[in-house]
Each structure stands twice: as structure tokens, then as C-alpha cells.
Amino acid sequence: MKTANRAIANLRRQFNIQAYFLVAMLLTLFALPLPGKDKLPEVAADAIAPQDSLFHEPLSRGLQMVYEDRFQESIDLFDSLQMAYPDHPAPYFYKAATYQTWMSSYRFSKYQKELEENVQLAIDKGNAMLKLRKDDPWLNFYIGAAYGYRAFFRIRSFNWIGAYMDGKKGIGNFKKALKKEPSLYDVYLGLGSYHYWRTARSKFIRIVAFWMSDKRDFGLEQIDFSVRHGQYCPAEASLVHVTALYDYKKYDEALTVLDAFEQSARVKTMSSLYLRGRLMIQSEDWATVDAIFRELLTRLDNAPYTSIGYQVECKYWMAKAERAFGNSEAALALAREALLQSEQRDKDAELESQFESFNDIRDLLKDLKKSLEKNAE
Numbered sequence: 001m002k003t004a005n006r007a008i009a010n011l012r013r014q015f016n017i018q019a020y021f022l023v024a025m026l027l028t029l030f031a032l033p034l035p036g037k038d039k040l041p042e043v044a045a046d047a048i049a050p051q052d053s054l055f056h057e058p059l060s061r062g063l064q065m066v067y068e069d070r071f072q073e074s075i076d077l078f079d080s081l082q083m084a085y086p087d088h089p090a091p092y093f094y095k096a097a098t099y100q101t102w103m104s105s106y107r108f109s110k111y112q113k114e115l116e117e118n119v120q121l122a123i124d125k126g127n128a129m130l131k132l133r134k135d136d137p138w139l140n141f142y143i144g145a146a147y148g149y150r151a152f153f154r155i156r157s158f159n160w161i162g163a164y165m166d167g168k169k170g171i172g173n174f175k176k177a178l179k180k181e182p183s184l185y186d187v188y189l190g191l192g193s194y195h196y197w198r199t200a201r202s203k204f205i206r207i208v209a210f211w212m213s214d215k216r217d218f219g220l221e222q223i224d225f226s227v228r229h230g231q232y233c234p235a236e237a238s239l240v241h242v243t244a245l246y247d248y249k250k251y252d253e254a255l256t257v258l259d260a261f262e263q264s265a266r267v268k269t270m271s272s273l274y275l276r277g278r279l280m281i282q283s284e285d286w287a288t289v290d291a292i293f294r295e296l297l298t299r300l301d302n303a304p305y306t307s308i309g310y311q312v313e314c315k316y317w318m319a320k321a322e323r324a325f326g327n328s329e330a331a332l333a334l335a336r337e338a339l340l341q342s343e344q345r346d347k348d349a350e351l352e353s354q355f356e357s358f359n360d361i362r363d364l365l366k367d368l369k370k371s372l373e374k375n376a377e
Contacts, residue, residue, distance in 0.1 A: 144173030192222025
């Protein structure tokens with residue numbers, strides 16, 4: 001029972017990973033099958049998924065804003081699209097996705113209500129419109145992704161049956177989208193995440209679905225496929241890919257993908273900066289680690305919404321860097337400061353990291369402080 005509880009706790013800590021991750025985790029619980037063999041479509045190297053002819057230009061601008069950390073501008077744009085197209089699911093889904101990315105990037109939960117409301121509207125509007133436009137694959141795509149978001153909310157509330165039904169509907173809509181339009185390659189981000197994360201949480205898998213084969217490599221191939229051939233998902237898929245590769249301990253490959261993402265991006269986002277910091281920890285490049293987490297801390301200090309847990313983590317890695325530099329006094333001061341600050345955290349107002357829980361970081365801080373104090377005696 002303790003092993004199962006720890007596995008479930010580890011699962012819950014992944015809630016602020018991109019929505020596709022959450023859908024994948026949910027589907028793992030019930031071992032829902034996906035059609036087809038472990039084979040990607042054979043396409044030309046320069047093949048790209050089709051555009052959503054109705055929303056392509058504003059959607060492209062809105063997503064670019066998201067990946068420049070210009071979240072409020074993106075929200076405003078999707079607000080205007082909702083007013084212009086009140087019966088279409090796309091503006092509601094992308095507004096929800098923007099809220100999700102904003103909150104997960106800075107680890108706060110202020111817009112959770114707005115996020116859930118827009119997800120529900122995307123589902124309702126999409127299902128209503130699908131009755132009139134049965135051949136539109138994009139409707140199935142938006143509906144499927146929205147069901148994935150709602151499944152996440154329900155699993156977080158321990159509504160397992162509701163989560164199961166939503167997860168099934170999400171995958172079902174993805175399948176229908178591909179059946180209607182096989183070149184809608186953005187769908188492979190969701191499918192790849194499913195194949196990777198259902199196995200990656202191995203302890204949990206052995207408990208609830210021990211018969212499932214290891215498809216992490218195939219999942220990574222599908223995610224990479226969506227990076228290369230998706231129309232709207234490449235930026236998100238790149239960060240999903242980096243996170244999965246990091247989880248798989250393929251650090252060099254993760255760095256290559258991250259380098260490519262940052263070369264194509266106009267700015268370094270919070271998410272990409274954090275992932276680079278984590279990769280530099282693995283290579284023990286402590287000078288870069290220190291610089292990155294100081295920059296992240298500065299951005300957090302200037303952000304409109306506070307995330308004490310994220311600030312505490314930044315100070316932990318800065319303290320680790322100071323220790324590596326031989327600056328034990330500075331490291332100890334940072335560790336003490338971070339532990340004192342951790343007592344002010346409101347867990348209901350914040351989100352967890354995708355790699356460790358806040359409690360994990362606090363325990364690491366306590367160990368570091370104890371070790372530094374012992375050496376100082």
C-alpha cells in the first residue's frame with residue numbers, strides 16, 4: 001500500500017506538465033488501447049500538417065506570444081476571437097491552453113477557475129458544432145485536447161470514473177481526427193506522450209498495468225515527429241520532448257533538442273530556461289546553473305503572481321552552486337533563507353515542479369543546511 005501511495009503521489013506531482021502529459025498519465029491508469037502498430041507515417045522531410053483555415057493567422061500570433069511569455073497579450077487575443085466566433089471551440093481551447101502554460105511556467109494557480117470554464121466551453125461548443133460539421137478534423141482535435149484537460153481536473157479531484165470517461169473521449173477524438181485527415185500531424189504529440197509516460201512512471205505501471213510493454217522509445221519518436229511535422233504544436237512538442245528525454249536520462253539528446261528550440265525562439269522562456277538549468281546540473285556546469293537560477297529568481301521576483309515554492313527551489317540550486325564554488329558561507333546563507341521563506345508558502349495557490357515536489361526540495365534543503373553547518377563547526 002505504501003508503494004502504491006508513493007506511486008500515486010509521484011503521479012500527482014506531474015499536474016503542471018503540459019496537458020498532453022496529463023492525458024497520457026490518465027490513460028495509463030486504464031490501459032486504453034490505441035490503434036495501429038508502432039510505426040510512424042512515411043512522409044516527406046518537409047511535410048507539415050495543414051493549417052486551420054479559419055484561425056491560422058491569429059492562432060499563430062497567439063501561440064507566438066505564449067512562447068515569448070507574453071501571456072496576457074495572448075489571453076486578450078483569444079478573448080477577441082471568442083467574441084468574433086462565440087460558437088467555435090478553438091478560441092476557448094487556446095485560451096485554456098494559455099492559462100495552463102502561464103500557470104505551469106510560473107507555478108501559480110490563480111486562473112484555475114478560468115481554465116476549467118474555458119475547457120468546458122471548448123467541449124460544449126465543439127460537440128455542438130460537430131453535429132453540423134461532421135467532416136471537420138480540427139473540431140475533433142480541439143474536442144479531444146479539451147477532454148484531456150478535463151480528465152486532468154477530474155483525476156486531481158479523485159473522480160476516477162469521470163476521468164476515465166474523459167480520457168477515452170479524448171483519445172477517441174484524436175483517432176477520429178486522424179481518420180478524417182491523416183496529415184493532421186499535431187495529434188502525434190498527444191499519442192507520443194501517451195506512449196512515453198504510460199511506461200515512464202514504471203512503479204505505478206507495475207501496480208496497475210504490469211502487462212503493458214515499454215513504448216518509451218516509440219513515444220519519443222512520435223513526439224519528435226510532431227516537432228518536425230506539426231503545424232501548431234512544434235514549440236510545445238519541443239519542450240515536451242526535452243522533458244521526456246530528461247526523465248529518460250538522455251541528457252545529451254535533451255540538450256540538442258533544447259538548443260534547436262532556443263535557436264528558433266525569439267526569447268528564452270521560463271520553461272526553456274528552467275530545463276537548461278536542470279540539464280546543466282547534470283553536467284555539473286555550476287557557473288551556468290548559478291546564472292540561470294539567478295535569472296529565474298529575478299523573473300519570479302518581477303512576476304505579477306508569487307510562487308514561493310519556485311523561488312525556494314531556485315535558491316536551493318544557487319546554494320548548491322555556491323557550495324561547488326567553495327563558498328560554504330554563501331551556500332549556508334541561501335539555504336537558511338530558502339528554508340525560512342518556505343514556511344510562507346500557500347500550497348493551494350501554487351503548482352508543483354514537473355520533477356520534484358516542494359516537499360522534496362525542502363527536504364533537500366534541510367539536508368544541505370545540515371551538511372554545511374556540520375562542516376562549519
